[in-house]
Amino acid sequence: MLSESVGGDVDVTLIDKSDAFVFGFSKLDVMFGRATADAVRLPYGEIAKPGVRVLRETVTAIDPEARRVTTDAGIHEADVLVVALGADYDMDATPGLAEGGNEFYSVAGAERLAGIIPTFSQGHAVIGVCGAPFKCPPAPSECALLLDEELTARGVREACQISFVIPLGTPVPPSPETSAALVQEFAERDIALITGRRVSALDPARSVAILDDGAELPFDLFLGVPKHRAPEVVLASGMSEDGYVPVDPATLETRFPGVYAVGDVATAGVPKAGVFAEGAARIVAQTLIAGLRGGERPGPHLGRGTCYIEFGSGRVGSVDIDFLSGPSRTGSFNAPSAALVAEKEHFGASRRTRWFGS
Numbered sequence: 001m002l003s004e005s006v007g008g009d010v011d012v013t014l015i016d017k018s019d020a021f022v023f024g025f026s027k028l029d030v031m032f033g034r035a036t037a038d039a040v041r042l043p044y045g046e047i048a049k050p051g052v053r054v055l056r057e058t059v060t061a062i063d064p065e066a067r068r069v070t071t072d073a074g075i076h077e078a079d080v081l082v083v084a085l086g087a088d089y090d091m092d093a094t095p096g097l098a099e100g101g102n103e104f105y106s107v108a109g110a111e112r113l114a115g116i117i118p119t120f121s122q123g124h125a126v127i128g129v130c131g132a133p134f135k136c137p138p139a140p141s142e143c144a145l146l147l148d149e150e151l152t153a154r155g156v157r158e159a160c161q162i163s164f165v166i167p168l169g170t171p172v173p174p175s176p177e178t179s180a181a182l183v184q185e186f187a188e189r190d191i192a193l194i195t196g197r198r199v200s201a202l203d204p205a206r207s208v209a210i211l212d213d214g215a216e217l218p219f220d221l222f223l224g225v226p227k228h229r230a231p232e233v234v235l236a237s238g239m240s241e242d243g244y245v246p247v248d249p250a251t252l253e254t255r256f257p258g259v260y261a262v263g264d265v266a267t268a269g270v271p272k273a274g275v276f277a278e279g280a281a282r283i284v285a286q287t288l289i290a291g292l293r294g295g296e297r298p299g300p301h302l303g304r305g306t307c308y309i310e311f312g313s314g315r316v317g318s319v320d321i322d323f324l325s326g327p328s329r330t331g332s333f334n335a336p337s338a339a340l341v342a343e344k345e346h347f348g349a350s351r352r353t354r355w356f357g358s
């Protein structure tokens with residue numbers, strides 16, 4: 001948006017330590033063998049926008065007062081700083097997870113599972129969330145449903161049990177309708193749902209998941225959502241409170257002048273999901289453009305978005321969420337349909353084209 005509106009007048013520097021972007025939902029495609037990791041990578045090098053420099057560097061320090069970013073390649077001074085470093089995974093917070101389990105929230109973890117899931121033909125699979133908040137609250141539910149589909153397709157479902165442990169009270173708390181549809185689906189497909197509990201440790205020697213109330217679940221395959229935390233460099237910057245960067249939910253401003261935070265790194269009153277990161281970034285861009293062009297500032301960030309939910313067997317439902325515009329959060333459910341399959345495809349394709357031109 002900055003490039004399109006004021007590309008000739010601003011220098012935008014985009015710094016990322018990774019060489020490619022991967023949509024969160026593509027990790028499910030990779031773990032269930034529907035796509036290779038290579039096929040879902042969108043190289044940042046393909047971003048070609050007037051006024052925008054893309055640098056592959058690792059941020060090692062952020063000074064929000066001076067709006068100065070230090071990287072492994074040098075120092076960048078800025079008039080405006082937008083911190084969008086996402087959330088990292090804290091594998092050490094769950095003893096035994098790295099040795100005895102698998103996680104499907106990173107591309108590497110999903111890729112590893114693509115080799116393991118086809119070998120699982122009998123026993124107990126546990127999908128376990130190790131802490132909240134976590135990205136894309138419907139994703140572990142999708143994982144349970146897609147695992148059921150995969151085992152059914154291979155004719156081994158009868159020999160397997162699936163349990164799903166989630167620390168939230170329902171699968172998607174802001175949308176009772178969506179939660180009810182998922183709970184019904186789990187019941188019909190014999191997926192045991194354990195709500196209000198998180199996996200606090202794994203005992204790899206005994207292949208047991210230990211829940212936060214001390215209960216134990218023996219497993220043959222553990223598919224985990226690791227505990228999340230802001231990247232170390234953000235925690236060390238003095239910007240964070242309670243683990244993430246507090247912002248004004250309406251404007252995404254931090255308490256430091258000229259410094260914004262968007263996406264999973266921020267505490268902005270919305271879930272950690274790409275659709276909200278995009279909406280927040282749009283507000284910041286509009287604010288900066290208005291400042292440069294002298295136009296009107298945008299209205300407040302409303303925290304609205306649609307999350308698509310894979311039900312398996314090619315069925316896609318969705319939930320329309322509205323977090324910030326009214327007195328209470330609302331989320332309405334759209335049952336799986338062919339139209340939603342096409343809508344999800346369009347959601348990804350339109351972003352690929354807009355951001356990467358591919």
Ligand SMILES: Cc1cc2nc3c(=O)[nH]c(=O)nc-3n(C[C@H](O)[C@H](O)[C@H](O)COP(=O)(O)OP(=O)(O)OC[C@H]3O[C@@H](n4cnc5c(N)ncnc54)[C@H](O)[C@@H]3O)c2cc1C
Pocket residue numbers: 015016017018021023024025026027028057058059060084085086087104105106135136139231233262263264265272273274275276277307308
């Ligand atoms: C399995 C799964 C399914 C999902 N499904 C959906 C979905 O269907 N819909 C949806 O809206 N969301 C979904 N999400 C969530 C979505 O992927 C994230 O919420 C979204 O990517 C957050 O965007 P972000 O820009 O805040 O962070 P990220 O996308 O994580 O980007 C942060 C960037 O910062 C870079 N970085 C971090 N530290 C440094 C450093 N020190 N120096 C330089 N660069 C650094 C990283 O390389 C990364 O590219 C899903 C997530 C998962 C895991």
